[in-house]
Amino acid sequence: MTVGQIPEETRAFARCLRELTELLDTGGGWCGVFWQRDPAGMRACLDGTELPPRDVLEALLLDLAARYGEAAAERETVRARALHEAAAAAHDRRPGGRETLTRRLAAMRSEEAYAAERERELTLRLRDAAGAGGPDRVPGPDVELAWARDDRERAAARRAELVARLAALDALRGSPAAGSAPGPRAPRSWPPTGEPEGRAGGREAAPASGPGGEETSRSHPDPGRTPKRRPRGARYAAVDDDGGPRAAAPGLPAPGVRAAAPRGARYAGVDEPEPPPAEDPVAAARTARAVADTVAVLVQLRAQGRSGEAHVLLCEAAGWPAARLPVLAGVLERAGLGADWTTLLWEAASQPLDRIAAVAAELEGAGLGEDGRRLLRQGVARPASETAAALLALDGAGGRAREVRALADAFVRVRTPEDAALAARTDPRRLAPLLLDAARQVSQRRHRDVVHALRVAGATP
Numbered sequence: 001m002t003v004g005q006i007p008e009e010t011r012a013f014a015r016c017l018r019e020l021t022e023l024l025d026t027g028g029g030w031c032g033v034f035w036q037r038d039p040a041g042m043r044a045c046l047d048g049t050e051l052p053p054r055d056v057l058e059a060l061l062l063d064l065a066a067r068y069g070e071a072a073a074e075r076e077t078v079r080a081r082a083l084h085e086a087a088a089a090a091h092d093r094r095p096g097g098r099e100t101l102t103r104r105l106a107a108m109r110s111e112e113a114y115a116a117e118r119e120r121e122l123t124l125r126l127r128d129a130a131g132a133g134g135p136d137r138v139p140g141p142d143v144e145l146a147w148a149r150d151d152r153e154r155a156a157a158r159r160a161e162l163v164a165r166l167a168a169l170d171a172l173r174g175s176p177a178a179g180s181a182p183g184p185r186a187p188r189s190w191p192p193t194g195e196p197e198g199r200a201g202g203r204e205a206a207p208a209s210g211p212g213g214e215e216t217s218r219s220h221p222d223p224g225r226t227p228k229r230r231p232r233g234a235r236y237a238a239v240d241d242d243g244g245p246r247a248a249a250p251g252l253p254a255p256g257v258r259a260a261a262p263r264g265a266r267y268a269g270v271d272e273p274e275p276p277p278a279e280d281p282v283a284a285a286r287t288a289r290a291v292a293d294t295v296a297v298l299v300q301l302r303a304q305g306r307s308g309e310a311h312v313l314l315c316e317a318a319g320w321p322a323a324r325l326p327v328l329a330g331v332l333e334r335a336g337l338g339a340d341w342t343t344l345l346w347e348a349a350s351q352p353l354d355r356i357a358a359v360a361a362e363l364e365g366a367g368l369g370e371d372g373r374r375l376l377r378q379g380v381a382r383p384a385s386e387t388a389a390a391l392l393a394l395d396g397a398g399g400r401a402r403e404v405r406a407l408a409d410a411f412v413r414v415r416t417p418e419d420a421a422l423a424a425r426t427d428p429r430r431l432a433p434l435l436l437d438a439a440r441q442v443s444q445r446r447h448r449d450v451v452h453a454l455r456v457a458g459a460t461p
Helices: 008-022 029-037 039-047 054-068 070-093 097-131 141-172 281-303 307-318 322-334 338-348 353-365 369-379 384-397 401-414 417-424 428-442 444-457
Strands: none
Touching: 008 039, 008 054, 008 070, 029 039, 029 054, 054 070, 054 141, 070 097, 070 141, 097 141, 141 281, 141 322, 281 307, 281 322, 307 338, 322 338, 322 353, 338 353, 338 369, 353 369, 353 384, 353 401, 369 401, 384 401, 384 417, 384 428, 401 417, 401 428, 417 428, 417 444, 428 444
C-alpha cells in the first residue's frame, strides 16, 4: 500500500501507534521482541503502510500497563482499540478486501497447524532430554517450547480475528465502519525470558510472534542477509498485499434470508409477510463487533484448554439480544466451533419461554429453523402452566404473532392432548383457539384429540 492509498482511519491509527511506542522501551517487553524480530514490519506499521494484527496491539498495551500502571493505561487502551477497529474495517471495505481476508485465513490455518506441530515436537524433545538426565543437557528447550506455544496461541488469535472480520464484513454489508466499543483484552503472559538456540539474537522459528514474516515459510534466512522485499503474508494477519497474483477466494456463506411467505390454514388471509424492518447500521455494527470479540476470546480459550471459562462465556452469550444469535451461529460455524453453538442452545433452553420463542423466531428468519424448533421442543417440556403463561404474555404484547404460533405449535406436537387442555384452562377464551389451530396444522387426528381433551376438561372457548 502506497502512502497515497492509505485510508484516513489507518493514518489515525498509525499516529496513535507512534505515540504508544514512544512511551515504551523498544529494547524490552513485547515491544522489544517485535522490534528485534521484525524491525521492517514495525516501521511499516508506524508509517501506516501496514496494519498490525490485534494481538500485537494488545501486547503493546500490556507493555504500557506494566510500565505506567493499569489506571494510567486505561484511556490509551480504549482509544487504541477503537482506532484499530476503524482502521481494520476501512482496510476490509476496500475493493478485493474480502478476497484478501479469505486468502489469509487459509494461510493462517496452515500456519496454526505448523505452530501446533512444532510445539508437539519440542514437547517430545524436552521429555527426551529430561529422560536423558535433565533438560539442561539440551540448551534452552523449555524456552523454545514457551516461544512455540506463544506462536501457536498468536496464530489461533489471528485466525479468529480474520474469521471475525469476514463475519463483520458480511453483517455490515456496506454500512459505516464498526463501532468503537473496545474489545476484551486477551490474557497473555509476559514474554518468556531467554532466547532459543538456532539464531543469533533471535528465535529459530517464530512464525506468529512478529508483526511480519514470509507467508507460511518454514525456512529462516541468515539474519545478516538483506531480503529483496519486505516480508508479508500469513504471519501478519492484516498486512497489505499489493504484489503477486491473487488466488481465487472460495465462496462465503451469504447472510441469512427471510423465510418464504407462511402457508396453510392457520395463515388464512395472509398473502405476504410483512416486509422486515430496515436494519439499523449502527446496531448491525455493534452486533458484528460483539460477535467478533466473543468468538476471538472463545477461540483462545479453547486453544488453551480453558473449557470452564469458555462455558461461562457461552452462557453469557445465550442471554444476548435474540437478533444477535443467528450472527453468532454463523461465525462460530466458520471458526470451527459448531459444538459451542450446540452448547449455547442448550443453555438458552433454560431461559423463560417468551425469550425462547423470540430466539426461535430469529433463528427461523435467518434460515436456522431446525435449531429454533429444537430449542422450542426443549422449552415446552416444562410444566404446562408455564407454557400457558408465556402464550398469554406473547399474545398480549402485540406484534408477536409468529412467536405465539411457533410456541403453540411446538407445545401441541411435543405434549399430550391432555396437557394442551390443562394449559388452556388458564384462559380458555384466548388459549383454546390458539392450541386448536396449532393442532390442526399437525394432523386431523391430533386436532380431534385436542378437541376431545378440551371438552373433557371444560376448557372449550
